[in-house]
Amino acid sequence: MLRKHNKVLASSFLMKRLILKEKPRRANKPLIIKRNKLDLIQDPLYNKGTGFSYQERDRLGLRGLVPPAYVSLNEQVKRVEIRYNSLEDPLQKYEFLSALQDRNETLFYHFCVKNIVEIAPIVYTPTIGLVCQSFSRLFKRSRGMYFSLSDKGQMNSMVYNWPQDDVRVIVVTDGSRVLGLGDLGVQGMGISIGKLSLYVAAGGIHPKHTLPICLDVGTDNKELLEYPLYVGLQRPRLTGDQYFEFVDEFIQAILYRWPNVLIQFEDFNNAVAAKLLNKYMNECLCFNDDIQGTGAVVVAGLISALKSRGSSGIEALINEKIVILGAGSAGLGVANSIAKAMMSEIGISASDAYKRFYIVDVEGLLGGDCERATSSQRSYVKSDLPDKLSLFEVIKSVKPSMLIGLSGVGGLFTEECVREMYKHNKTPIIFPLSNPTKNSECTAEQAYEWTEGNVIFASGSPFKPVDYKGVTKYPSQGNNMFIFPGLGLAASMVKARRISYRSITTAALALSECITAEERNRGQVYPNIERIREVSLHVATETAKVCFEEGVAGIEPPTNIRKYLENRMWDPKVYSDLILERGFSSK
Numbered sequence: 101m102l103r104k105h106n107k108v109l110a111s112s113f114l115m116k117r118l119i120l121k122e123k124p125r126r127a128n129k130p131l132i133i134k135r136n137k138l139d140l141i142q143d144p145l146y147n148k149g150t151g152f153s154y155q156e157r158d159r160l161g162l163r164g165l166v167p168p169a170y171v172s173l174n175e176q177v178k179r180v181e182i183r184y185n186s187l188e189d190p191l192q193k194y195e196f197l198s199a200l201q202d203r204n205e206t207l208f209y210h211f212c213v214k215n216i217v218e219i220a221p222i223v224y225t226p227t228i229g230l231v232c233q234s235f236s237r238l239f240k241r242s243r244g245m246y247f248s249l250s251d252k253g254q255m256n257s258m259v260y261n262w263p264q265d266d267v268r269v270i271v272v273t274d275g276s277r278v279l280g281l282g283d284l285g286v287q288g289m290g291i292s293i294g295k296l297s298l299y300v301a302a303g304g305i306h307p308k309h310t311l312p313i314c315l316d317v318g319t320d321n322k323e324l325l326e327y328p329l330y331v332g333l334q335r336p337r338l339t340g341d342q343y344f345e346f347v348d349e350f351i352q353a354i355l356y357r358w359p360n361v362l363i364q365f366e367d368f369n370n371a372v373a374a375k376l377l378n379k380y381m382n383e384c385l386c387f388n389d390d391i392q393g394t395g396a397v398v399v400a401g402l403i404s405a406l407k408s409r410g411s412s413g414i415e416a417l418i419n420e421k422i423v424i425l426g427a428g429s430a431g432l433g434v435a436n437s438i439a440k441a442m443m444s445e446i447g448i449s450a451s452d453a454y455k456r457f458y459i460v461d462v463e464g465l466l467g468g469d470c471e472r473a474t475s476s477q478r479s480y481v482k483s484d485l486p487d488k489l490s491l492f493e494v495i496k497s498v499k500p501s502m503l504i505g506l507s508g509v510g511g512l513f514t515e516e517c518v519r520e521m522y523k524h525n526k527t528p529i530i531f532p533l534s535n536p537t538k539n540s541e542c543t544a545e546q547a548y549e550w551t552e553g554n555v556i557f558a559s560g561s562p563f564k565p566v567d568y569k570g571v572t573k574y575p576s577q578g579n580n581m582f583i584f585p586g587l588g589l590a591a592s593m594v595k596a597r598r599i600s601y602r603s604i605t606t607a608a609l610a611l612s613e614c615i616t617a618e619e620r621n622r623g624q625v626y627p628n629i630e631r632i633r634e635v636s637l638h639v640a641t642e643t644a645k646v647c648f649e650e651g652v653a654g655i656e657p658p659t660n661i662r663k664y665l666e667n668r669m670w671d672p673k674v675y676s677d678l679i680l681e682r683g684f685s686s687k
Contacts, residue, residue: 303585304669395437586639
């Protein structure tokens with residue numbers, strides 16, 4: 101815990117004033133910049149606050165513009181810890197960190213990387229859900245770009261309003277399905293910002309290469325339409341062909357300026373998510389994290405769970421019966437990811453893979469003639485079982501070994517359902533993956549209680565360790581941050597042109613390899629978050645190999661792919677020296 105040594109830290113920092121004794125540390129690679137004086141201090145990418153060396157203060161025109169004491173980055177982190185530890189409310193912690201990010205990104209990311217276990221739930225799920233719900237009220241300073249209906253016809257020019265020429269990763273949302281919270285309109289920007297914070301902290305992408313974006317096409321959220329502080333367009337959400345024309349103008353404008361950028365689609369609703377992915381996945385470098393990222397994380401977790409049960413790994417999937425609660429883009433994305441992994445790694449046919457799944461939507465099982473099934477759901481319809489069976493009836497009839505929740509509704513894995521599953525499988529694998537925490541299909545404590553402590557459990561939002569009859573159980577979090585930072589690192593650094601299904605499956609297999617024997621013995625199916633940069637590097641390395649094998653990389657293969665990527669991961673543990681570009685002058 102960060103709070104553990106708070107009083108000692110404050111005493112050391114305030115009384116001994118170690119800041120006066122510590123010499124500046126120098127970065128290996130100086131940065132050439134085009135700003136100085138107040139413009140530099142007000143740029144969070146390069147601002148160091150009291151961390152500017154005295155030489156920098158002279159050559160960058162900063163004397164008198166910052167307090168006279170030199171404070172090293174490590175001591176600045178201690179100052180941040182003192183303030184952060186004084187806060188109790190998660191939303192207040194987020195506001196504090198957001199303000200820090202807006203004035204000094206190196207310090208912000210150094211603090212995040214150092215304390216990633218505690219910080220990840222603040223800058224992303226579950227706290228980010230509260231942030232998005234409160235986004236308009238909390239709004240202080242713009243971050244990223246907004247493309248709205250009022251910009252139609254102007255996007256090719258407005259992309260040049262962004263100051264960075266080398267954008268490599270974009271996370272874009274239209275706010276139509278934020279986590280399990282529904283339509284939050286322009287307030288979904290919090291998701292794009294949070295995801296990119298993890299690309300930087302976990303994947304080592306430099307923040308200047310990232311761009312969060314929100315598409316404001318209106319909202320159907322009645323409360324936001326009537327909310328006087330709402331910062332988006334207060335009009336009904338655009339739909340149909342006009343919506344897809346708007347998105348296409350945006351995509352073409354982005355590719356016009358940054359043709360090699362990775363575009364991550366985030367939190368688009370079920371009506372458009374798969375259509376957008378299918379339209380653009382072969383045209384540009386893009387993926388949908390809710391569909392493909394979640395799918396890869398689940399595949400990795402299931403492989404790890406099977407190994408914990410004593411099976412060989414992915415080959416054992418052919419013997420499993422998998423019930424998925426949730427038939428939207430996330431649920432089908434997970435089913436498709438597992439099926440494709442089975443086909444590619446085991447060698448079975450598509451029909452044999454689909455037989456392993458039982459998909460349950462809000463009305464019940466997709467069974468019988470199931471007239472409501474969409475074209476993307478049709479392969480999973482169970483014609484030999486009655487349509488609309490309840491989840492409990494499906495479990496009782498099918499006797500599944502795996503139960504995965506992507507419904508977005510809390511509490512649907514009831515005691516009756518879990519106990520019925522446990523009757524037929526003494527080591528059930530249960531993954532309630534809906535976010536935020538209140539939407540989890542069941543809690544870790546419930547799962548352990550209802551299975552006499554014998555469940556293999558992973559959730560979408562984090563749960564604390566559970567004491568079950570004197571034995572500590574360690575639930576895992578199936579967090580997409582185990583996948584997308586590494587995927588982004590690989591794609592951007594090898595200049596990939598496409599992300600294939602094989603790349604996604606490879607990322608999943610790479611993640612499954614990262615768990616240690618100690619972590620497995622604790623009952624985990626995912627690695628500790630503390631090792632996230634190590635995990636991201638391994639995922640990136642294996643994914644990059646696929647890019648070279650498939651011929652979609654834009655560079656020649658380096659001799660050592662892992663070392664090539666590792667050397668290009670940005671590490672915010674030390675400030676870079678700043679040098680003013682030759683010939684630059686400011687009034």
